[in-house]
Amino acid sequence: MTPKSAPPRAAAREAAFPPDVADIPPVLDEVELVQLLTPEGERVPHPVYDRYLADVDDETLRSLYRDLVLVRRVDVEATALQRQGELGIWASLLGQEAAQVGSGRALLPQDYAFPTYREHGVAWCRGVDPLALLGLFRGATNGGWDPREHGFHLYTIVIGSQTLHATGYAMGIAMDGAVGDADGAATIAYFGDGASSQGDVNEAFVWAAVYNAPVVFFCQNNQWAISEPLERQTRIPLYQRARGFGFPGVRVDGNDVLATLAVTRKALTDARTGQGPTLVEAFTYRMGAHTTSDDPTRYRLSSDLEAWKLKDPIERVKAHLARGGHADAEFFASVDADADVLAARVRTGCLEMPDPGPLEIFEAVYADPTVQISQQRQGFSTYLDGFAEESA
Amino acid sequence: MTTMTLGKALNESLRSAMEADPKVVVMGEDVGRLGGVFRITDGLQKDFGEARVIDTPLSESGIIGTAIGLAMRGYRPVCEIQFDGFVYPGFDQIVSQLAKMHYRSAGRLLMPITIRIPFGGGIGAVEHHSESPEAYFAHTAGLKVVACSNPADGFHMLRQAIASDDPVVFFEPKRRYWEKADVDTDAVAGPLHEARVLRPGTDATLLAYGPMVKVALEAATAAEADGRSLEVVDLRSLAPIDWPTVFASVRRTGRCVVVHEAARSHGVGAELAATITEECFYALEAPVLRVTGFDTPYPPSRLEEAYLPDLDRVLDTVDRVLEI
Numbered sequence: 227m228t229p230k231s232a233p234p235r236a237a238a239r240e241a242a243f244p245p246d247v248a249d250i251p252p253v254l255d256e257v258e259l260v261q262l263l264t265p266e267g268e269r270v271p272h273p274v275y276d277r278y279l280a281d282v283d284d285e286t287l288r289s290l291y292r293d294l295v296l297v298r299r300v301d302v303e304a305t306a307l308q309r310q311g312e313l314g315i316w317a318s319l320l321g322q323e324a325a326q327v328g329s330g331r332a333l334l335p336q337d338y339a340f341p342t343y344r345e346h347g348v349a350w351c352r353g354v355d356p357l358a359l360l361g362l363f364r365g366a367t368n369g370g371w372d373p374r375e376h377g378f379h380l381y382t383i384v385i386g387s388q389t390l391h392a393t394g395y396a397m398g399i400a401m402d403g404a405v406g407d408a409d410g411a412a413t414i415a416y417f418g419d420g421a422s423s424q425g426d427v428n429e430a431f432v433w434a435a436v437y438n439a440p441v442v443f444f445c446q447n448n449q450w451a452i453s454e455p456l457e458r459q460t461r462i463p464l465y466q467r468a469r470g471f472g473f474p475g476v477r478v479d480g481n482d483v484l485a486t487l488a489v490t491r492k493a494l495t496d497a498r499t500g501q502g503p504t505l506v507e508a509f510t511y512r513m514g515a516h517t518t519s520d521d522p523t524r525y526r527l528s529s530d531l532e533a534w535k536l537k538d539p540i541e542r543v544k545a546h547l548a549r550g551g552h553a554d555a556e557f558f559a560s561v562d563a564d565a566d567v568l569a570a571r572v573r574t575g576c577l578e579m580p581d582p583g584p585l586e587i588f589e590a591v592y593a594d595p596t597v598q599i600s601q602q603r604q605g606f607s608t609y610l611d612g613f614a615e616e617s618a
Numbered sequence: 619m620t621t622m623t624l625g626k627a628l629n630e631s632l633r634s635a636m637e638a639d640p641k642v643v644v645m646g647e648d649v650g651r652l653g654g655v656f657r658i659t660d661g662l663q664k665d666f667g668e669a670r671v672i673d674t675p676l677s678e679s680g681i682i683g684t685a686i687g688l689a690m691r692g693y694r695p696v697c698e699i700q701f702d703g704f705v706y707p708g709f710d711q712i713v714s715q716l717a718k719m720h721y722r723s724a725g726r727l728l729m730p731i732t733i734r735i736p737f738g739g740g741i742g743a744v745e746h747h748s749e750s751p752e753a754y755f756a757h758t759a760g761l762k763v764v765a766c767s768n769p770a771d772g773f774h775m776l777r778q779a780i781a782s783d784d785p786v787v788f789f790e791p792k793r794r795y796w797e798k799a800d801v802d803t804d805a806v807a808g809p810l811h812e813a814r815v816l817r818p819g820t821d822a823t824l825l826a827y828g829p830m831v832k833v834a835l836e837a838a839t840a841a842e843a844d845g846r847s848l849e850v851v852d853l854r855s856l857a858p859i860d861w862p863t864v865f866a867s868v869r870r871t872g873r874c875v876v877v878h879e880a881a882r883s884h885g886v887g888a889e890l891a892a893t894i895t896e897e898c899f900y901a902l903e904a905p906v907l908r909v910t911g912f913d914t915p916y917p918p919s920r921l922e923e924a925y926l927p928d929l930d931r932v933l934d935t936v937d938r939v940l941e942i
């Protein structure tokens with residue numbers, strides 16, 4: 227792996243701003259991508275990662291498929307609910323199911339995941355009810371679940387912040403002596419390609435490296451940060467940044483649930499056994515809009531979308547299962563039926579979700595409430611009672 | 619005179635500033651092809667090119683920090699922060715660097731940077747998309763802070779902010795982006811840091827800015843039906859505050875209510891109440907009262923109607939200030 231020679235410096239005076247990065251070859255090694263299941267559903271062997279799938283039998287394969295289908299179904303339902311005005315907004319995971327289910331299923335109960343706002347598939351793997359996620363997007367709550375119960379932190383909307391939280395939690399694991407063997411614990415920090423530009427994310431890399439913290443940085447490179455393509459964030463493949471910080475980076479086919487499972491398992495195993503952080507770049511594609519508020523036709527070509535459709539994360543598992551005789555038509559029908567039941571439950575649950583009461587505004591601001599908050603609560607309560615009396 | 623939305627007025631303002639001065643550059647997340655998430659920069663990259671309408675990497679500290687360098691090189695950057703709650707990663711650059719550069723350099727370095735921030739609630743958004751952080755900036759010496767409330771001000775105030783040789787934090791009431799009014803783009807605008815009496819009245823003064831100006835005007839209309847005459851002042855500038863206009867109004871009416879969405883304690887309303895009390899003590903018939911957000915984080919959107927000051931809360935407080 228010899229680096230290519232440094233690119234010729236563009237003649238400064240004539241250089242366009244911003245430079246066309248396609249014309250300036252960055253200095254890099256050959257780009258490697260871990261893929262274990264081709265888009266056609268063919269299982270390809272891998273010298274390093276196969277051993278991390280030793281326990282993946284037919285039943286596990288089928289359950290992975292089931293998870294993929296269910297999380298996509300929930301996502302479709304949530305998008306529909308937003309369209310009908312039941313949610314304020316929804317951030318779709320369409321296209322990223324394998325990256326999320328593969329990494330989510332790699333986690334052990336003692337691990338802790340730190341999501342962005344799009345990790346509905348990881349939430350599913352951590353046993354968070356999809357309805358709890360909908361509560362957030364409906365505006366009924368800013369949280370919605372107990373992070374400790376699920377080892378799944380609250381969604382973080384401010385880009386990149388959670389990577390430091392994951393690093394600090396991992397430092398705590400190390401301080402507690404809870405690393406060193408296969409029973410050790412680890413954290414996983416989710417973030418996007420856009421987030422890789424944030425100071426917090428880069429600081430998290432530094433801290434994790436310096437303290438050899440048991441954290442996996444899991445970047446879903448879905449190629450877009452709202453309207454900005456990857457080249458507005460980076461000149462080298464994101465996983466290669468890890469080396470500069472002093473830990474390994476690996477790019478995995480994020481539309482391949484098996485590869486993502488294996489690569490994340492290795493990274494988590496390394497972390498929990500005291501070998502420090504890894505940056506996993508899950509190479510994938512945001513098939514939908516950034517959120518339901520976004521209109522991607524303003525900034526990207528539909529031909530890209532068409533090309534990525536051929537790499538669909540669910541179709542390749544289905545093809546693999548069917549071709550290898552690991553599942554029959556009855557199985558696929560039962561998964562679809564389960565998905566419909568789940569979607570119906572999510573829909574009803576969303577429609578029936580009660581609004582919080584106005585005095586909940588004042589709840590939980592402090593562990594030890596201040597007199598000031600209590601007084602404002604009391605004042606507002608009296609004010610609201612005035613209306614009740616008026617209308618009585 | 620053209621009728622346009624606030625969003626369109628801001629867009630036209632940016633366009634005319636860029637036409638007038640080749641050193642004006644727009645920078646921010648998604649401001650290019652997308653035209654910003656609120657479309658305030660719509661079409662600008664197409665017309666002025668990628669070197670003047672810059673889609674930046676996703677980092678607010680980077681946006682402000684590099685704008686400072688660009689300003690030192692003679693540019694006049696207009697930075698867009700996508701939402702109020704996302705300015706904080708750039709806070710250090712704003713407060714420690716941008717605000718102090720002129721002072722530290724003994725006036726040698728100018729920082730003609732405008733930071734546009736859509737602010738306030740009322741659009742049913744998730745966390746961090748509905749905040750009112752103006753007090754942090756108004757509290758920082760070296761920054762000028764303004765908030766527009768209508769399309770005409772949006773157009774003229776933004777042009778003036780961009781023309782200012784001081785850094786200006788420019789707050790845009792996002793829930794008013796779609797509201798229309800007449801804009802005379804050729805009009806000669808009054809000073810940027812001047813407050814405006816939007817509606818004269820005799821019984822009490824309502825001081826508001828940004829999204830709450832409309833609420834204050836509606837309250838004045840409603841109060842009129844009850845035989846109460848309220849004067850509405852749009853502050854427009856929060857740092858500096860146009861004290862002569864404020865004092866003159868309060869001295870006329872003898873009573874004052876401040877309205878803002880931001881939390882109550884240590885806010886702009888507190889500054890107004892304190893200074894009005896100091897300067898107009900003998901003209902005041904009652905203490906200055908405040909109608910504000912509560913001292914809590916901005917709540918989930920299903921609760922924002924309860925959190926945000928509205929017509930009823932303003933009128934309730936007006937009742938109280940008039941009873942004293």
Ligand SMILES: Cc1ncc(C[n+]2csc(CCOP(=O)(O)OP(=O)(O)O)c2C)c(N)n1
Nearest residue numbers: 383384385418419420421450451452647704
């Ligand atoms: C600090 C901060 N700045 C801006 C935003 C607005 N914003 C929300 S998502 C987003 C793009 C994120 O892109 P990426 O990290 O690639 O993740 P993706 O949404 O594609 O999953 C932006 C700019 C934000 N949430 N936080």
